[in-house]
Amino acid sequence: MTDTKTPPEAGFETRAIHAGAHPDPATGARNTPIYQTTSYVFDDADHAADLFNLQTFGFIYSRLTNPTVAVLEERLANLEGGRAAVCAASGHAAQFLTFFTLLGPGDEFVASRNLYGGSITQFGISFEKLGWKCHFVDPTDPENFAAAITPKTKAIFLEVLANPGGIVVDLEAVAAIAKDAGIPLIVDNTMATPYLCRPFEWGADIIVHSTTKFLGGHGNSLGGAVIESGKFDWAQNDKFPSMTEPEPAYHGLTFYETFGNFGFTMKARAVALRDFGPALSPTNAFNTITGIETLPLRMERHVANAQDVATFLEGHPAVDWVSYAGLTSSPYHNLAKKYLPKGAGSVFTIGLKGGYEAGVKLVEGVEMISHLANIGDTRSLILHPASTTHRQLTEEQRLAAGAGPEVVRLSIGLETANDIKNDLDQGLCNT
Amino acid sequence: MYSDDLLTTILKSVRTIAMVGASPKWVRPSNFAMKYLQGKGYRVIPVNPGQAGSEILGETVYGSLGDIADTFDMVDIFRNSEAAGPIVDEAIELAQVKGISVIWMQLGVINEEACKRAEAAGLMVIMDRCPKIEYARLFSELGWAGINTGIISSKRPKLRA
Numbered sequence: 205m206t207d208t209k210t211p212p213e214a215g216f217e218t219r220a221i222h223a224g225a226h227p228d229p230a231t232g233a234r235n236t237p238i239y240q241t242t243s244y245v246f247d248d249a250d251h252a253a254d255l256f257n258l259q260t261f262g263f264i265y266s267r268l269t270n271p272t273v274a275v276l277e278e279r280l281a282n283l284e285g286g287r288a289a290v291c292a293a294s295g296h297a298a299q300f301l302t303f304f305t306l307l308g309p310g311d312e313f314v315a316s317r318n319l320y321g322g323s324i325t326q327f328g329i330s331f332e333k334l335g336w337k338c339h340f341v342d343p344t345d346p347e348n349f350a351a352a353i354t355p356k357t358k359a360i361f362l363e364v365l366a367n368p369g370g371i372v373v374d375l376e377a378v379a380a381i382a383k384d385a386g387i388p389l390i391v392d393n394t395m396a397t398p399y400l401c402r403p404f405e406w407g408a409d410i411i412v413h414s415t416t417k418f419l420g421g422h423g424n425s426l427g428g429a430v431i432e433s434g435k436f437d438w439a440q441n442d443k444f445p446s447m448t449e450p451e452p453a454y455h456g457l458t459f460y461e462t463f464g465n466f467g468f469t470m471k472a473r474a475v476a477l478r479d480f481g482p483a484l485s486p487t488n489a490f491n492t493i494t495g496i497e498t499l500p501l502r503m504e505r506h507v508a509n510a511q512d513v514a515t516f517l518e519g520h521p522a523v524d525w526v527s528y529a530g531l532t533s534s535p536y537h538n539l540a541k542k543y544l545p546k547g548a549g550s551v552f553t554i555g556l557k558g559g560y561e562a563g564v565k566l567v568e569g570v571e572m573i574s575h576l577a578n579i580g581d582t583r584s585l586i587l588h589p590a591s592t593t594h595r596q597l598t599e600e601q602r603l604a605a606g607a608g609p610e611v612v613r614l615s616i617g618l619e620t621a622n623d624i625k626n627d628l629d630q631g632l633c634n635t
Numbered sequence: 636m637y638s639d640d641l642l643t644t645i646l647k648s649v650r651t652i653a654m655v656g657a658s659p660k661w662v663r664p665s666n667f668a669m670k671y672l673q674g675k676g677y678r679v680i681p682v683n684p685g686q687a688g689s690e691i692l693g694e695t696v697y698g699s700l701g702d703i704a705d706t707f708d709m710v711d712i713f714r715n716s717e718a719a720g721p722i723v724d725e726a727i728e729l730a731q732v733k734g735i736s737v738i739w740m741q742l743g744v745i746n747e748e749a750c751k752r753a754e755a756a757g758l759m760v761i762m763d764r765c766p767k768i769e770y771a772r773l774f775s776e777l778g779w780a781g782i783n784t785g786i787i788s789s790k791r792p793k794l795r796a
């Protein structure tokens with residue numbers, strides 16, 4: 205039975221403000237309250253049992269679920285066009301929850317080598333201690349992902365717009381490779397946000413976010429999220445026993461069969477989040493929800509300012525190159541037009557003619573722009589990756605990640621564009 | 636696509652559900668749904684030939700829809716799409732005497748032919764949905780688990796139907 209009364213889906217701006225949030229049922233409070241509580245009373249012993257068994261929806265303890273965090277989870281699931289989300293204390297924690305839910309000791313995954321430096325260390329060194337093996341590949345040729353897949357490979361991971369290099373990966377091509385292999389494609393969409401790119405529309409199966417960046421947007425709260433499309437068939441092969449076989453850590457519950465298209469996030473929450481504990485604080489969730497309400501407006505200005513500043517720097521005598529996919533000079537410009545039609549984000553790198561020395565001088569010479577290790581703030585930020593975020597990597601890894609000695613990373617904020625350009629100009633004078 | 640209005644109307648009007656394929660094992664999805672719906676005030680009568688005469692969650696199990704002593708408004712089918720056909724036919728036959736007005740097929744259960752027969756007989760049919768999930772979605776519980784309900788509203792939610 206079909207009927208025509210289904211309203212059209214609300215626009216992105218509307219959803220950024222409303223999705224997941226409704227007036228508080230008890231008080232009518234219109235803004236989402238900060239439910240600053242660790243735990244929740246049960247109606248009776250039977251209700252408690254139902255909650256612990258996951259037979260009913262509700263709240264037990266804020267390591268698992270919290271009403272403020274839940275608003276953020278639903279909003280992110282909605283904005284990405286996904287089925288469900290689970291939040292975590294940081295982007296890195298979200299990545300851990302994702303891989304813990306997918307992998308067992310001896311399993312492998314393939315990742316783009318152009319990732320946030322911290323992710324390269326997490327995957328390449330810390331995950332190795334858990335028996336999870338990551339193969340890094342050059343993402344500029346999608347076939348490299350296919351070539352690295354072995355019978356033990358359980359996932360592909362990439363940043364569609366990569367931090368810091370200004371590289372855009374051909375998402376649709378890699379999604380086809382993952383589909384052929386019967387494994388999920390996981391996309392870190394931190395740099396683009398769902399306003400600029402919606403990876404599920406190109407075939408991704410899981411999206412992870414560091415909400416610390418543009419989603420929160422004000423440099424005030426760490427956070428992360430895992431979102432599932434709801435479309436991946438976990439039972440198509442025998443690669444995902446944690447989804448398709450009875451779970452000993454949950455009284456023999458089979459998550460895919462029981463929860464269907466939201467089984468992955470249920471599993472990530474009920475087992476990985478429960479047992480390892482990196483829960484998002486309700487206050488951080490509140491700050492992030494508030495940030496997301498203005499995401500469309502902020503992203504518009506972020507990309508407009510970035511385009512302006514990148515164009516200015518490309519013509520600057522002290523600058524050797526600018527790697528911003530929004531510039532026609534970028535080899536990724538066409539991919540950016542396809543996957544990021546509203547703009548190529550606001551984080552990019554520049555190469556200074558004066559090398560390492562010049563990089564250090566520039567980050568120390570700017571006045572308004574903040575020298576710090578973050579991206580996606582209202583404030584413009586600057587960093588010399590070789591001496592900071594990418595310091596732990598080998599020289600070879602640094603070059604591969606687009607973080608050579610002459611490279612400076614910028615995260616263009618929401619200040620007056622001329623002020624950003626003037627500050628960079630005066631900083632560059634001394635390099 | 637079933638509209639939210641239609642699903643809400645069904646979930647508000649139905650009181651007694653015959654659940655075909657209800658399992659006595661608590662970790663099975665049908666048992667989850669039965670327990671949840673009982674908690675929301677519905678009476679759920681389990682139908683499962685292999686368990687006829689025993690009890691599931693305090694209710695006597697019947698071998699078929701026709702064996703059920705009381706009347707019921709809705710049939711919830713927890714069987715595969717093919718098996719749903721004869722169950723729907725039995726429900727059409729019993730509709731008058733039992734007061735059945737809705738046939739609901741669970742997630743993944745789709746039988747277009749049976750749906751047409753039931754609609755021709757004046758029954759409402761929902762396919763490929765779970766009443767537990769729809770109830771939770773429409774009465775503001777589903778978002779508690781981070782699930783996208785797709786609902787945009789500034790009305791204060793009422794937690795019970």
Ligand SMILES: Cc1ncc(COP(=O)(O)O)c(C=O)c1O
Pocket residue numbers: 294295296297320322323363367392394395413414415416417426427428578579
């Ligand atoms: C693209 C990307 N992914 C993941 C992370 C890690 O997120 P968090 O710092 O919230 O753990 C970062 C942080 O810089 C990032 O830029």
